Amino acid sequence: MNAAAPPPSPQPVMRLKNVAKIYGAGMAEVRALDGIDLTINQGEFVAIMGASGSGKSTAMNILGCLDTPTSGTYLFKTVDVGRLNRDQRALLRRHYLGFVFQGFNLLARSSAVENVELPLIYRGTRSTERRRLAMRALAHVGLKGREHHFPSELSGGQQQRVAIARAIVTSPKVLLADEPTGNLDTKMSLEIMELLKALNEEEGITVIMVTHEAEMAAYAHRIVQFSDGRIRTDGKKREPA
Amino acid sequence: MLWETFRLALQALRRNALRSFLTVLGIVIGVGAVIAMVTIGNGTTVKVADDLSKLGSNLLFVRPGQFGPGRSSAEARAFTAKDVAALKAQLRGVKAVAPVAQTSGTAIVGTESRATSIIGSDNDFFISQDWPLSAGREFLGGEIRGGRAVCLIGATVRDELFGPAFPIGQRVRVNKVSCEVIGLLEAKGQSSFGTDRDDVILMPLRTFQRRIAGNTNISTIYVSAQDGVETSKVQQDIERLLRERRGITGNEEDDFSVRDMKQIAQTLTSTTAMMTALLGAVAGVSLLVGGIGIMNIMLVSVTERTREIGIRLAIGAQASQVLMQFLVEAVVLSMFGGIVGILSGLGLALLASSTMNIPFMLDWKIVVIAFAFSAAVGILFGFFPARRAARLDPIEALRHE
Ligand SMILES: Nc1ncnc2c1ncn2[C@@H]1O[C@H](COP(=O)(O)OP(=O)(O)OP(=O)(O)O)[C@@H](O)[C@H]1O
Ligand SMILES: [Mg+2]
DSSP, X not given: OOOSOOOSSOOEEEEEEEEEEEESOGGGOEEEEEEEEEEEETTOEEEEEEOTTSSHHHHHHHHTTSSOOSEEEEEETTEEGGGOOHHHHHHHHHHHEEEEOTTOOOOTTSOHHHXXXXXXXXXXXXXXXXXXXXXXXXXXXXXXXXXXXXXXXXXXXXXXHHHHHHHHTTOOSEEEEESTTTTSOHHHHHHHHHHHHHXXXXXXXXXXXXXXXXXXXXXXXXEEEEETTXXXXXXXXXXXX | OHHHHHHHHHHHXXXXXXXXXXXXXXXXXXXXXXXXXXXXXXXXXXXXXXXXXXXXTTEEEEEESOOSTTOOTTTSOOBOHHHHHHHHHHOSSEEEEEEEEEEEEEEEETTEEEEEEXXXXXXXXXXXXXXXXXXXXXXXXXXXXXXOSEEEEXXXXXXXXXXXXXXXXXXXXXXXXXXXXXXXXXXXXBOTTSOBTTSEEEEXXXXXXXXXXXXXXXXXXXXXXXXXXXXXXXXXXXXXHHHHHTTOOTTOOOSEEEEEHHHHHHHHHHHHHHHHHHHHHHHHHHHHHHHXXXXXXXHHHHHXXXXXXXXXXXTTOOHHHHHHHHHHHHHHHHHHHHHHHHHHHHHHHHHHHHHTTOOOOOOHHHHHHHHHHHHHHHHHHHHHHHHHHHTSOHHHHHHOO
């Protein structure tokens, strides 16, 4: 289906081969993913679209190593993720992936900068260095001066920026964002998209994003359409009607 | 990394200060109670044994009735002056046979008055109780036989009624009887039961019987064996004599009892030791309840924080790191509770020992056990809920509402 011109030298980062995810069994069986093949290349900005319940989040969670497929293979670079144990998958997340959730998922009792520091703690970064990197990431997402605010003292857009800062503070290879603008108004959403675009273009971070809105998907190089657990279309800037 | 985990745990505990405080409270109370109870109890036991041994090991108590549960000395016949006279005449190897009749009453000097304890006895009282005079003299033979209104007073009575004045030769009204003070007893201090032994007025037995009590009952006879004489032999002699005098024959049970200090000391110390064990057990239950409290709160906290666990896992924490975090939180919490509990328990025991005048008998075993228990509670009850949480798939934990 990759009819459009490929990037100069496509270097695959993630590859799903015939991946299925089945919830329940027998009559109650739900095929959240029903055999999908998907390759994400280094440096891409991919938008995933599709109706509610079509399996977008399920695919994102598998790509993000938060969940495991029922069948099929998932290669991260050259590593077969299906062969990794829980702790090895945690290491993969820790070193290569950044995740932004629709619901922000910040620690309510921790300040913005503490939230951003969190992934660095598990990387064993020393506390002074940690603070420096977290402050820089917050400045990067335009939250200078808000470092010590708690999530409850920040607007939705600001909370999402904190979440993005937390995802990029480790300089990940891939940033996965599941409906990062789902809870935000258009103005804030566009700001977040600009931010993702800048991260993609300037930092070279591969971005995969789920969205319902064509306006947001327009920022991506490539749009993947899901429906009923399968990939309907996959192509460069093909906006749905 | 461990230090980091420790710091994170402290941070988390501070953020949930109220919950942490409540968690710890149960352990503090439990550990504190166990340590305070056992320490105070041990002190009391030692104090009782100590006091009794001071009374002398050659002293025998003769009382009407039998000791023991369900028996009362009230029903049994009291001794008479004739019983005492017979014991004095016939017992071999004794230093003193002192009859004692006792009641409480009021002593008045001028405008000062005091409720005190009144004892009727004779000069053998001083020998049997090993209680010398600090001034004045003992009773004269004529005063004893004639039931004269004379008395000796204890140090407390003297202080309270006479103040700095010299009491000998003065008169004191004891329950309407005006007595001349002929002597002063040396200060003895508190008894093992916390009563003031110096709060006493001593008069001849006959005076007491006629003018204070209005009967001829003698409630106790103290018999003091000579040094080197077996108290058990004297005890047998007393029993034989009194059975004869009270007309008890054959297999009939004694309606009186003769006990030596050792037996009484044993009864008392075994009673206080049992009390200690009982109090310790009750306190132990509160410790257990405190432990269950920790478990409960850790469980709730893990459930409450499942999303947090999910976030941590999602951003790259390994299950073992999350587990470690919760474990350290629980251990820090229960250790802290244990230490505060130990300190407050010891403080309480120290306070009690100084106010109740008992020795501070610190039992390190109990401290170690209480501390180990609180640590074990933390590890056990912190570990299992935390393990459950850390085993969740990150995505499941994140979905948790
Ligand atoms: N834990 C689960 N147990 C059972 N079924 C599940 C579970 N998670 C997802 N599903 C099912 O899998 C299907 C795909 O869900 P998924 O969350 O991937 O959809 P989605 O495309 O992200 O939808 P939305 O746009 O509403 O977020 C749905 O039918 C959903 O009901
Ligand atoms: Mg979804």
